[in-house]
Amino acid sequence: MKDILLGVNVDHIATLRQARGTNYPDPAHAASVAEHAGADGITIHLREDRRHIQDRDVYVMAKTIQTRMNLETAVTDEMIKIALEVKPEYVCLVPEKREELTTEGGLNVAGNIDKIKAATKTLGDAGIKVSLFIDADKVQLDAAKECGAPFVEIHTGAYADATNDTDLHKELEHIREGVKYAASIGLIVNAGHGLHYHNVKPIAEMPEIYELNIGHAIIARAAIDGLDKAVRDMKRLMIEARM
Ligand SMILES: CC(=O)[C@@H](O)[C@H](O)COP(=O)(O)O
Numbered sequence: 001m002k003d004i005l006l007g008v009n010v011d012h013i014a015t016l017r018q019a020r021g022t023n024y025p026d027p028a029h030a031a032s033v034a035e036h037a038g039a040d041g042i043t044i045h046l047r048e049d050r051r052h053i054q055d056r057d058v059y060v061m062a063k064t065i066q067t068r069m070n071l072e073t074a075v076t077d078e079m080i081k082i083a084l085e086v087k088p089e090y091v092c093l094v095p096e097k098r099e100e101l102t103t104e105g106g107l108n109v110a111g112n113i114d115k116i117k118a119a120t121k122t123l124g125d126a127g128i129k130v131s132l133f134i135d136a137d138k139v140q141l142d143a144a145k146e147c148g149a150p151f152v153e154i155h156t157g158a159y160a161d162a163t164n165d166t167d168l169h170k171e172l173e174h175i176r177e178g179v180k181y182a183a184s185i186g187l188i189v190n191a192g193h194g195l196h197y198h199n200v201k202p203i204a205e206m207p208e209i210y211e212l213n214i215g216h217a218i219i220a221r222a223a224i225d226g227l228d229k230a231v232r233d234m235k236r237l238m239i240e241a242r243m
Pocket residue numbers: 009011012045047072094101102103133192193194213215
């Protein structure tokens with residue numbers, strides 16, 4: 001079975017920096033450590049409210065990342081303009097609400113087809129691979145295909161947040177069916193949000209999944225064990241899941 005790839009999201013290195021307004025820790029440095037430890041890519045989310053990743057980080061990491069950048073942004077003129085300037089390998093279009101603690105759900109592609117299709121075309125025409133961050137719902141997957149996005153990232157938050165085994169298995173099966181369906185209609189399937197060292201394997205073992213984007217849990221583990229070990233441990237769990 002093909003190896004699964006790990007995109008390390010370094011947003012919360014920037015959260016630590018923004019907490020005191022210092023110039024450390026630098027997410028660009030963290031990205032380099034993560035890549036050395038085996039990350040296959042680096043994900044950063046430039047939020048409209050700049051709560052963590054700053055514009056400076058995007059432009060610096062566009063020069064320093066050795067693997068590839070997956071830039072997460074909302075579907076706004078401001079963010080599309082920045083993406084076209086930076087030209088990361090990937091842009092993942094995500095929903096955003098200023099009042100949210102973190103991403104709360106998938107993008108409503110089906111309800112915004114024209115806007116998202118236009119953004120996908122604009123980015124795609126610039127040579128950027130577009131991924132749409134969506135729930136594992138057939139209607140959203142069909143809409144993503146209609147928009148011409150080559151990638152989708154399945155939102156695993158409801159699975160990660162499940163508080164009992166019944167809900168956890170229901171969400172896991174919903175993701176499993178969505179991943180299979182997405183692959184069957186020709187989408188390249190990533191997944192992410194809320195994955196950690198104790199819930200990643202059931203997702204990683206799904207053979208249709210190309211890449212997992214994981215951030216909060218790795219950065220949290222890094223605070224205790226160091227980032228190099230945190231990345232290596234996560235990558236090992238993902239590879240073990242495929243054995
Ligand atoms: C889209 C997603 O699930 C995450 O990649 C996103 O970055 C979460 O937002 P925060 O990093 O601000 O928690």
